[in-house]
Amino acid sequence: MELNGIPIADTFAEGFGMVATRVWITAATSAWAERAARAFVGFGTSVIACGVEAAVERPLSAEETPDGRVGCSALLFAVDRGTLEKQVVRRLGQCVLTCPTTAAFSGLDREPRIALGSKVRQFGDGWQISKWIDGRRYWRIPVMDGEFLCEATAGTQRGVGGGNYIVLAKDALAAANACEVAYQAMATVRDCITPFPGGVARSGSKVGSKYRGLLASTNDAFAPTLRGVCDSLLPDAAGAALEIVIDGLTVDAVRSAIEVGIRAVCAVGRDLGVVGITAGNYGGKLGQYQFALREVLG
Amino acid sequence: MSGWTWEVRATADQVVDLSAAMKGFDWSLSVAEVERLPLAEMRRPNGTVERRVVGDLFRVTRQSDDPQLVLLGTCERLSGIGHRWSSGQLTVDGSAGSAVAREQVAGTIRVLGSVGDGLAAGKRGGLVRVDGDAGASIGGPTIGRGPGMRGGAVWVRGNAGDRVGERLRRGTIVVEGHCGSECGLQMIAGTVLIAGTVGPHVGRLLRRGTLIARRDMVRPLAEPAWSPPQVVELLVLRLLWRAIASWNASLAWIREWPIQCERQIGDRTAGGIGEFLRT
Secondary structure (H helix, E strand, O other), X not given: OEEOOEEEOOOEEEXXXXXXXXXXXXXXXXXXXXXXXXXXXXXXXXXXXXXXXXXXXXXXXXXXXXXXXXXXXEEEEEOOHHHHHHHHHHHHHHHHOOOOOOEEEEOOOOOOEEEOHHHOHHHHOOOOEEEEEOOEEEXXXXXXXXXXXXXXXXXXXXXXXXXXEEEEXXXXXXXXXXXXXXXHHHOOOOOEEOOOHHHEEOOOEEEOOOOOOOOEEEOHHHOHHHEOOEOOXXXXXXXXXXXXXXXXXOHHHHHHHHHHHHHHHHHHHHHHOEEEEEOOOOOOOOOOEEEEHHHHOO | OOOEEEEEXXXXXXXXXXXXXXXXXXXXXXXHHHHOOEOOOEEXXXXXXXXXXXXXXXXXXEOOXXXXXXXXXXXXXXXXOOOOOOOOEEEEOOOEOOOOOOOOOOOEEEEOOOOOOOOOOOOOOOEEEEOOOEOOOOOOOOOOOOOOOEEEEEEEOOOEOOOOOOOOOEEEEEEOOOEOOOOOOOOOOOEXXXXXXXXXXXXXXXXXXXXXXXXXXXXXXXXXOOOOOEEEEOHHHHHHHHHHHOOOHHHHHHHHOOOEEEEEEEOHHHOOOEEEEEO
């Protein structure tokens, strides 16, 4: 199969079940909301060492938010609910509570719920105030610019992590430029994020390592400098490969992001030096979800 | 008219407690079963005890399966209307007696006229709306119980008597008119909003919770029981205004209320850290 002359490999991306939450961060201005949200999701590229995979999903208009102010929607994914709560509370306390004029709300109306403000409230040292409004509990924590308003809990749901595709290009810059196009296009898809910087991981990994205790190591099959030494999956014309990783609240969201991203790459790909699209998987043995590229592109 | 109708046959010659009948009422019952629901025993002045059932007091009809019950006729002497009400809509087509919506769990209760004392005592959820005035102790405790209302919403379109929000534990009370003395007496938590004037001794022995009044209707509370007023902007008020406005279109005016207010903390004579907001 080819799309605009770019070969699409007959393979699939392998996704994993995760637990997800959505947190809405609002502030007096979009700049402060974005600063808080960026800090909140920072160091959230991979569950392997960050605890969560997180990113800003989209900006929020004043009409959408509970407090009528502008904000940002953040999605966070973890392997289990306990880890997710731990990470959310830690990030909320250090990155949102600290940021001027911010407030935080649950962006998911789902059960079960994890702690949000309920585990940050004690910062109020007894002056915190609980308020039930419309069946939801909020905490008002006195801070130096007034009050930090935060919903007590956030909803969670099952999510899908590890959706991906790999852009093969003539060199590293060509691959990066193509991924930039994909990243912009995928930003329009709801209910999903691309947690790596610019949506891209250049250090795509394989399971295991020659070193004991290392869970993952370099995906040598796609490393151009190892061509001829390892079993390479790089076509002859490819000098670089970059992996775009997608986490979504639903299978459809991940599938949609993969499709939108690949189509965007292929629309401009030949001019940019893209030579093929493939995907990462573990032979279908590890993940519950498979996204066959040719099926996704219909 | 749809749903159920209970029409008062004749004005009761003394107060009749409907609590037992209200508690036993269920949408799945037949008309005959509803007519057999017991009313509280009545002790006559001559010492005789009278046992009556719903059918003795009301003409019961069922027009459809809609979860709506309308009480027609003179209901001022009926107490306990809406006791433990848990689903659907109850409408009183006129005024009602005391203890309306006592221990209400969910659903909606609307009284087109006024109500007596003890509105929403021990209430746990749902909405009760009174188009007229309400007596004393809205959202207060039930007899022999400590805390008052524990959840839900109360909306009085007219005036309210003394002790609005007495020992209120949780939930929201809105009075569009004026209220009497000791508003927020011994309040434990929750929210009371008075749009009109407020009588003396506001927030006496209040421990936590929020009392809200209009700046042009009420003076700041006296120090040292209450802290000096501080002008603050409270984001939570925007959520509160929106929530109250969502109860009914006729409450849309509250969306225009500012979120900047004068805040006092108290009642410090009781170690309270509740708040009195003048907005």
